[in-house]
Amino acid sequence: MNINVESSSPLRRKVTIELDQDEIGQELERSYSQLRRSVHLKGFRPGHAPRQMLERLFGDQVRSEVIQKLIRESTEKALSEHHLTPVSEPQIVTEETDLKKALRFAAVFDIRPEIQVRDYENLKVPRHEVKVTEEEVDAALQRMRERLAPLKKVENRSRVEAGDFAIVELEAFADGKPIEGSKVESRLLEISDKAIAHGLDQILVGAEVGVAGTARRSYPADYAEEDLAGKDVEWRFKVKEILRRELPNLDDEFAKDHGEFQSLGELRDKLRDNLLIQARQEADAKVRQGLLDIVLERNPVELPQSLIEREQRALEAEYAAALQASGMPVEQAMETAHKRHDEFRARAEKRAHSALILDALADQENVQVDDEEVGKRVAAMVSQAGRGREQAANFYSKEENLAALRASMRREKALDMLFQRAQKEEGEGTVSQGGEAGGGVESGGSTSEEQS
Amino acid sequence: MIDYALIKSPLITEKGTLVSEKTNQVVFKVSPDATKGAIRDAVEELFKVTVVKVRTINLMGKKRRVRRNAGKRADWKKAYVTLKEGDRIEIFEGV
Numbered sequence: 029m030n031i032n033v034e035s036s037s038p039l040r041r042k043v044t045i046e047l048d049q050d051e052i053g054q055e056l057e058r059s060y061s062q063l064r065r066s067v068h069l070k071g072f073r074p075g076h077a078p079r080q081m082l083e084r085l086f087g088d089q090v091r092s093e094v095i096q097k098l099i100r101e102s103t104e105k106a107l108s109e110h111h112l113t114p115v116s117e118p119q120i121v122t123e124e125t126d127l128k129k130a131l132r133f134a135a136v137f138d139i140r141p142e143i144q145v146r147d148y149e150n151l152k153v154p155r156h157e158v159k160v161t162e163e164e165v166d167a168a169l170q171r172m173r174e175r176l177a178p179l180k181k182v183e184n185r186s187r188v189e190a191g192d193f194a195i196v197e198l199e200a201f202a203d204g205k206p207i208e209g210s211k212v213e214s215r216l217l218e219i220s221d222k223a224i225a226h227g228l229d230q231i232l233v234g235a236e237v238g239v240a241g242t243a244r245r246s247y248p249a250d251y252a253e254e255d256l257a258g259k260d261v262e263w264r265f266k267v268k269e270i271l272r273r274e275l276p277n278l279d280d281e282f283a284k285d286h287g288e289f290q291s292l293g294e295l296r297d298k299l300r301d302n303l304l305i306q307a308r309q310e311a312d313a314k315v316r317q318g319l320l321d322i323v324l325e326r327n328p329v330e331l332p333q334s335l336i337e338r339e340q341r342a343l344e345a346e347y348a349a350a351l352q353a354s355g356m357p358v359e360q361a362m363e364t365a366h367k368r369h370d371e372f373r374a375r376a377e378k379r380a381h382s383a384l385i386l387d388a389l390a391d392q393e394n395v396q397v398d399d400e401e402v403g404k405r406v407a408a409m410v411s412q413a414g415r416g417r418e419q420a421a422n423f424y425s426k427e428e429n430l431a432a433l434r435a436s437m438r439r440e441k442a443l444d445m446l447f448q449r450a451q452k453e454e455g456e457g458t459v460s461q462g463g464e465a466g467g468g469v470e471s472g473g474s475t476s477e478e479q480s
Numbered sequence: 481m482i483d484y485a486l487i488k489s490p491l492i493t494e495k496g497t498l499v500s501e502k503t504n505q506v507v508f509k510v511s512p513d514a515t516k517g518a519i520r521d522a523v524e525e526l527f528k529v530t531v532v533k534v535r536t537i538n539l540m541g542k543k544r545r546v547r548r549n550a551g552k553r554a555d556w557k558k559a560y561v562t563l564k565e566g567d568r569i570e571i572f573e574g575v
Contacts, residue, residue: 071493
């Protein structure tokens, strides 16, 4: 095996590897003998097919498998021999693949820059005061009341009003012909411009129960829904039933119905606690990000190109997934996301930078994530995954995904460490609200450390 | 006149590849009424090779039955054709 390492830029390495006949021959022989055992050819007992026959029948397949295997194995070997750690999957360019001659290829990749994180020791960030006002608790209670309000049939009027719910039969016609896929036989719709599209809420307001009606609407040519774009559409509809939310009374009964609460006061306390925890987490996240920003600024790093590209692709994929979740078809979502590829550049750089710095910090401070922690996290995520549970479990049973999770947990831990240290001095005068056990413990721990 | 149709098909088997390596023989399935001479002529013309020797064997078809109906596979003849040293026939070669 002939290895040649070139560096075209400080971080980029090109490793050219050439394998000679012997090495290829051995691997080929191994593949064929493995294949021989499993192949049944007419006229030959299993395992006794001659190599020539196998070559004629399966040659291409075996050759490409052998090439792949050799590339993978020799790249690995070359990297460990020369002590190179790529930050991303090496790109392979094959130069000679005629196995009768030789196998020559180049692996191009960026290596991890040597980083010594500096100036992160004496960062101090004041602890944000977190408060939850009674108004916020009231608002949360009101939201809960609305969410839990049962739908009741409206008996005393027969015309739809805005804010109602209605069970509706609906179909769209253009030029007298029904538009495919537009027919809805009986669906519960909330009559509000936020809940239904195509201006249907305006059409349905005022409709009478049990009476079929029609309404015309034309849509501009660039309308987002292609089936309707540029058409003069006639909507035929019939309202079958009107329903309205009935807000439950806010009393102890309400509290008892929705959880293990004895009284409304208890429910309020619980809501207040939740809001406080949430606010605390948000504030903490901000502090963390602030700290990270400072460290990043103090430690500029030359970022490997491939790492930025990988983050860009990751951002693109996340964006596409978000679009998809909001109801866009898969291909369109991917396309839209791809168009914004370049806009993700700055964020990708920051993510790459953060990852490198936090990794380096974790190395310097000897931050470790043990198997138990990873296991717990996986268990938590799997149980949260709901219907996708099996899929999630499957995902984390793979070594590479687990490794990625471990790496990101290690970064989290490194950032956590920064956060804990920065908080110490401010620990004493923290919030005096109830349910703030976390703050108390932290400040206690820090004082004892300061004394020692 | 040379009757090419006497040669039914090449017989590629474990034993066939063995003898081809050892003694430069090739094996064919031939018509049961083919004579050694006719086989020689046909093989020489078809594959443009020189035949040194032809040996044949008649094989009885195996008895097979489907439910109640007894049957028998066709009898056939196998020919071992020895080629002149250095001659080759493409279809028996590996690649």
